[in-house]
Structure formats: structure tokens, C-alpha cells
Amino acid sequence: MSAKNKIIMLLAAAGILLFAAVQGIVLPKQEWDRQAYEAAQQNPQTHDLQSIAKYQNKYMGNASNLSNLMHSLPLNEVRSTFELHPDTLTADIVYHADTADLNSEKLERSLIYNATAAFALIENLEQIRFKFEDRTYTAKRSELENWYGKKLPSLTDSPKIWQPVVQEPLANPDYVKKGISSLFTVVEV
Numbered sequence: 001m002s003a004k005n006k007i008i009m010l011l012a013a014a015g016i017l018l019f020a021a022v023q024g025i026v027l028p029k030q031e032w033d034r035q036a037y038e039a040a041q042q043n044p045q046t047h048d049l050q051s052i053a054k055y056q057n058k059y060m061g062n063a064s065n066l067s068n069l070m071h072s073l074p075l076n077e078v079r080s081t082f083e084l085h086p087d088t089l090t091a092d093i094v095y096h097a098d099t100a101d102l103n104s105e106k107l108e109r110s111l112i113y114n115a116t117a118a119f120a121l122i123e124n125l126e127q128i129r130f131k132f133e134d135r136t137y138t139a140k141r142s143e144l145e146n147w148y149g150k151k152l153p154s155l156t157d158s159p160k161i162w163q164p165v166v167q168e169p170l171a172n173p174d175y176v177k178k179g180i181s182s183l184f185t186v187v188e189v
Helices: 003-040 063-070 104-121 141-148 152-157 159-171 173-183
Strands: 080-085 090-095 127-131 135-140 184-188
Touching: 063 080, 063 104, 104 127, 104 135, 104 141, 104 152, 104 159, 104 173, 135 141, 141 152, 141 173, 152 159, 159 173, 173 184
Parallel strands: 090 127
Antiparallel strands: 080 090, 127 135, 135 184
8 A cells, every 4th residue: 555545544543542542532522511501500509690691781671681681581481471661661471380380499590590680681671570370479679779789780790790690699598588578579369
């Protein structure tokens, strides 16, 4: 076999090995990383603030912005629609599910987290209602600002602020229960 043929065979073998490495190692790892990131986005304690920062807006009337924000937050796997009430600066997130069908611990953490994120990123939003088929949770900006002791947009200045102030306390079930009872008006339907 000539040197030229040996080089061609060597290059072909190297190409096959590289192809196999990409298909068998690199692409599956990228897919696994993507799935792990998406799973983390469903948990209020591991949700990535930077993934929603692009939805910061002065006005709640931008329906597509609010919709995109809510579809980027925990509970986005539950089918929902949106209603905006600009006269009262209120947004309704209408979930097409019963709360009894959801994990109550995750639901309550997500409601606190999602309300905080909405008020922190949408400056003139004053009230948000999470409407489920069996109950409605209503939160007001003023209640959350009293809860955190600061203006909510300041929480998004850095993940170093957001994580310890908003996310880490959600690990404590007592904090979550107190948050639900203090921050939300809950009405059974």
C-alpha cells in the first residue's frame, strides 16, 4: 500500500472516530445538560434569574412580554392563558388545572417566586391573580415589598441579591406557608 493510501485510510479512521465521539459523547452530554437546565427552571429554588431578565419592562400592558415571562417561570408546564386589566394594573394568569392535581409544596413556592419575579420585572404591575379552576391566589405589589423590605426591582440587580433573598428562603416550608398566608388572598371557587 502506498503512503498516499495509508494517509487516506488514517484520515478516514480518524474521521470515523471523531464522528463516533461527537455522536456518542458530545451530543448526548449537550442534550443531558439541556434537560437538566430545563428541569432546574421548573424549581423556584434553582430557577435562573438571567433567563428572565430580558422580560424587564416598565409597563404591564405589553401582553407578549408578560406571556413570555410567565412561560419562562416555574408552573409553565401547566396550560395557562392571560388576561390584562390595564385600568387596575392587574394581570390574571389563568391556569387550566385544579390545585389539588398539583404538588402543593411546589405550587406554593412557585406562586411566591412567580409573583416576586413579575413585580420585580414589570414596574407598573400592581396586582397579579393566579386563577386555578378551584381557587384564586391574589398578590399585591405593596404586600411583597413589605415582605422583602425593599422595592422589588432592586432584587434583580444581581443573582447575588436574588438568590439569598428570594430563592434560598423557599427551602423552608414554614417560610413558604407564612408567605402564602401573608402575601396572598386565597379565594376558593
